[in-house]
Amino acid sequence: MTLASLSPLWPELIVAGAAMLLLMVGVFRPETDNDGEAVGWLAILALIGAGVVIIQQPTASQTLFDNAFVIDGFGRFMKLLVLAGSAVALLLAFDDFRDHKHMKFEYPVLILLATVGMMMMVSASDLISLYLGLELQSLALYVVAAFRRDDVRSSEAGLKYFVLGALSSGMLLYGASLVYGFTGSTSFPVIAGIAKSSVAAGNIGLIFGLVFLMVGIAFKISAVPFHMWTPDVYEGAPTPVTAFFAAAPKIAAMALLCRVTLGAFPGFTAQWQQIIVFLSLASMLLGAFAAIGQTSIKRLMAYSSIANVGFALVGLSAHSAEGTQGVLIFMGVYLVMTLGVFACILSMRRQGGAVDTIDDLAGLSKHNLPMAMTLLVLMFSLAGIPPLAGFFSKWYVFLAAVNANLWLLAVVGVLASVVGAYYYLRIVKIMFFDDAAEPFLPVRAKALAVMAVSVVFVLFFVLPFIGGPIVEAATAAAKTFRY
């Protein structure tokens, strides 16, 4: 193996190398409360660099390390989303962490390492690389959840996430060992070959392994009934960390689920389809109904993310190129909307500090019309009102479900979407029609930039030169798998 043969690995090497280099930079610099700012900017630069390298890569599929690592259109699309999510979440962290005098250099380093883990997950084509990527990502996430260690709720979030995450990792490993035991290989192409053969048809051991694998991954995407940790962790973790949790890791875990179901178990479609359909139905319904009673906007976003995962799973359950394309588009639009909403949540600051209840937004339109309009557009998009981006992302997944004859899923999805519209529109009503509360402090430049980009994207997704290339890229990426 020569260095040139490692060229598909450059994006990961850049991010991992930057993490280690920045760790050294941080350690040997004089220590202050906010010594992470320069390190943070360099980390963002590394993420952008990795993204540029991914765009430059040739479009052909390549595998490395005996099929453990695969580069293909699907992986590239998902990796770009992950990198964008990490970079923007890091950008949003600066101001809030500086307020708390807690912008330590370890934070960007941990985000970079989590990003490496996510990229490994997206490229995983082997049970071992799947597990290593997942653990690298999760371990870094447990730490950043508890990053504000003097805050009881942050520590609680970290601990809760860690304990439940360890449990899910155990289940995933158990499933992986069963799959290895029944197929004799950890490599996805080999497993796919065996699972397709008539010998393995309906093999109960293999089904058990598949179920446990999917339980482990369903925990990471917080699909119902494995969602219990999500509201507590989202609420307790520092808000920039929550923004990060809601964005990149979800995408990576969704990519992993696609790899396992479409890449390793195309021969067991009937079996995993049942599971995905159930997860999808349960997530959409619980996400829609449980969010109604929430008062904290962070908790509301947690339930919203659960519901959105349900919608994305609708596309996956179709098991068609159309469905996978739907998942890709949905996750891309979800990423932009979520980060935009969190930029708004991070701007909810008063003299005494940050606030996060929905009632604090009362009468926002009277003080800060642009921010209220931003939130209005994003909420309309999350509710799925045309012609915003959120409508199209749902359109693609539901269309795929209908074409795959999954009528029940599509009907329940639309109904859940209507229920969800209630709580999204309630926020709009509170902002525009309730009596004005105390005004917020002015919005900062970084949050403003993120808000502006997300609103422009959501508003003009319908235009061919914004939505078009994304849909095209997703279509090409979805062809990676054979259906």
Next chain:
Amino acid sequence: MALTAGFFYLFATLAVFSAVMVIVAKNPVHAVLFLILTFFNAAGLFILLGAEFLAMLLIIVYVGAVSVLFLFVVMMLDVDFAELRAGFIKNAPLGLMVGGILVIELIMVLGFQVLKPGIAAQASVPIVPGASNTAALGRVLYTKYVYFFQGAGLILLVAMIGAIVLTLRHKEGVKRQSIAAQNARTPATAMSVVKVPSGGSMIPDAKPARVPEPVE
């Protein structure tokens, strides 16, 4: 051959003896020390079997890390072992039952050749001819599995960073060694001459040296 057999009996006897002593020893620190002795003897047995890599791992991981951790726990937590032992007779039937099941399982595991002949042939894994098992492991670890190996390394790095981020606190007033600053001290910077007025007194402005708290 006789030499090998002699060493086998030496290691085996010592291992069993020290394992018994782990349970019997009254002083928990002694028990941990006997545990370390057990590990060493087990490592010796592994070397006799030709499994030198396992022997090294046993010494490095179990003796070097795990038992040191045990020692820390035993010494720091101040567990009252007499209290733990108090219910010995009461719990004896349960212990005997668990032990009995374990013995039966051991017999089944060790008697596999009688129960199902031919299974031993499947258990053996070919080793690269002419290489010790450390070398054989090293060859695949850094070639075929290099990606996994480096990934695992990154995970350990995250664990280390996480442990430091979440627990390290710089306390005020703790003096840290700075060799450069200490070497750069000169009489001019270290000493100052004060003029005490006759009949007066002088209170130094530096903090008073810390008085160690009385030991209970």
